[in-house]
Amino acid sequence: MTKIAMLSTGEEVLHGDIVDTNAAWMSAEFYQHGFALAKRSTVGDQMGALVEELLMLSFNYDVVIVNGGLGPTTDDMSAAAAASAADQKLVLFPDWLQRMESMFAARGAKMPDSNLKQAMLPESSQIVDNPVGTACGFKLKINDATFYFTPGVPSEFKKMVKDQILPDLSRSYPEISAFECSRLYTFGLSESGISDILDQLKLPEGYELGYRSYLPFIEVKLFGPKSGLEVRVKLLQMVHKLLEGNVVSVDEPMVEHLGHLLSEKHKTLSVSEVSTKGALSAWLQSDENLENCFGHSWVMAESKGSEIDKSDPLAATLALAGATREKCATELALVTGKLEDKTFSVALSTLAGEWGQVFEFHRSYNREDSRTVIKTVAADMLRRHLENKPMFGQFTSLKRIKELFIPNSVL
């Protein structure tokens, strides 16, 4: 088996000033292409530590991706460390020098002398192109391992990995075949709840389930061989069926799915928010399709919202939904009512009438998280309506206290 490692460099990563998202991104991308990492490590910008780590990796791994340390300043020392570890000289690569000079010339500037350093590479290096920056990547054998040195800037790094390193690896290791991954986005189940349900599935050889959990969603990922589209689709349907009511979208985030539904059905939407403070409107309108279907929205101060009706929060929320729909002249109006203690209400007004429900949180969330959950419960009503699904779902972390449908008597 090919053993693959990644080395991240830089004080700012090592000391936690920045989270190493390059590493997480590359690990997932490599995994999906069949190149699972065996190890990741991080060292700072010290020549001794860098050379030591490069040597150690060169003896124990077949392929090593090194990220960062290719910039023009003196604390960028990956090329020098690579030369030292490979026992080679740093030499000028005139092709890259020319590339940098023309990059600067295109912006009407002269290349600063400090950039010269970025064209100095270990002598047996092969350049790995960076079409979007001055830090060129390079490929180099150190002992028996193949090293790829890559720039730290995320956009440059990602482009290089996708366009050049992964294709190069696939040529070098043709026997390794890529996975394909399908994603189901679920809301309202716990990770252990989902895995208990899906444990009953016997997956065929080569197929695997993975979970990624972040409030408010848990993503269920189904990995399978690229060639087995038909089987993967069938398995996906089985997973979908088992999680049915809690699947909010497939292979696209919930908000994109809502945007597609709404624009395909030519519906318009307005929103009134009490407990979610604008978060629902902002989230929905992060999708362009949804934004185009949007009327106005209102964000009401909690105290004022309560003046409508203190005794029956559900009635108040339903009334607000109807009023919002009428005032904005949209087909649909979505509303989040007051949050009081651990209780909140949501409602959807449609041509056919108003749906409303009251929930109680099973657990305590902080301010931000409770708004995230409430806005998702509201959006889930919109999804159920647009998909012609039963309107009242089940959510592990919430207890439904009341539910109500008031048909529009005018019809």
Added chain:
Amino acid sequence: MTKIAMLSTGEEVLHGDIVDTNAAWMSAEFYQHGFALAKRSTVGDQMGALVEELLMLSFNYDVVIVNGGLGPTTDDMSAAAAASAADQKLVLFPDWLQRMESMFAARGAKMPDSNLKQAMLPESSQIVDNPVGTACGFKLKINDATFYFTPGVPSEFKKMVKDQILPDLSRSYPEISAFECSRLYTFGLSESGISDILDQLKLPEGYELGYRSYLPFIEVKLFGPKSGLEVRVKLLQMVHKLLEGNVVSVDEPMVEHLGHLLSEKHKTLSVSEVSTKGALSAWLQSDENLENCFGHSWVMAESKGSEIDKSDPLAATLALAGATREKCATELALVTGKLEDKTFSVALSTLAGEWGQVFEFHRSYNREDSRTVIKTVAADMLRRHLENKPMFGQFTSLKRIKELFIPNSVL
């Protein structure tokens, strides 16, 4: 010098399913206490790879923090790997067994047999208490290095690091003194711009500047010895003066600072948003003080917003600010106008009159980022007004096209 390393374990970290925020958090926390990490590494849940890495670290480092792999399931194997690397037996620690049994009893449940594994530790281990979970930490010598094994659940991990591991290290290495860190939050400068300005400062020995950059803010961090409060405050004032107009808050995020200002001055605020789609209201009301000073807000569809006045977007935005303040009967009203091409307007209505400005983006942002910048420019007007600062700031990534103040003639 004490050499410190951290080892993260787990397939889900190694393959990028989750970003290793524990590592970034601990690195920063350790750095601040004077214990800078020399290396971080990540391996998956394979016994061979784990033991190999533990041994390698034990020969090269003085202190190693191992994170993850202490759960009850079979893929959690940190204790077994530690025993193997230390050449010791796993033995039952009856004290911890009892603790787990009483944890379960408190919830009225019987401890499942699978949890027994969590009380099996290498025989010379010292237990490191975990008051909030069943995975106990432990301290163990392997070769010449001191290892701390910690649970992967972030809340349990952080509590253990703060309450036990850092104090234990401070006792073991009394010569290492903690830094203290002050933070300035800036908006509208580039990181290279800030470092060019601050390079002229000659910091005394033991003081250091760090930057952390994420849209929309760049945090400037000043590290210094815990004992030198007076010097640090003086340096902080010098840094503040150099960055003056772009410092939005000190030692607290901008939105908290605005919340304090608004509630101290007993002002109330309403908001109308066109380009920011609810993001401004949601952000401001993420702070509790601000929420309490909030009237209503309106989020207007872009097309409708433009009906007010197509020819002069600044006039339209100023009018909207005045109307919002009047309608909501608040002392202040903050408004974001339309975004058209790369041009947007913001306005603040006060008792004294209306301030408005029009900007053009110097660079292209995606939808989310452009809303983030616009809401921050708007909030910056509010800050300047509440701090009695000049109302029109300078921002590297924005070009101001127009500015206007219309005094309230009624006064």
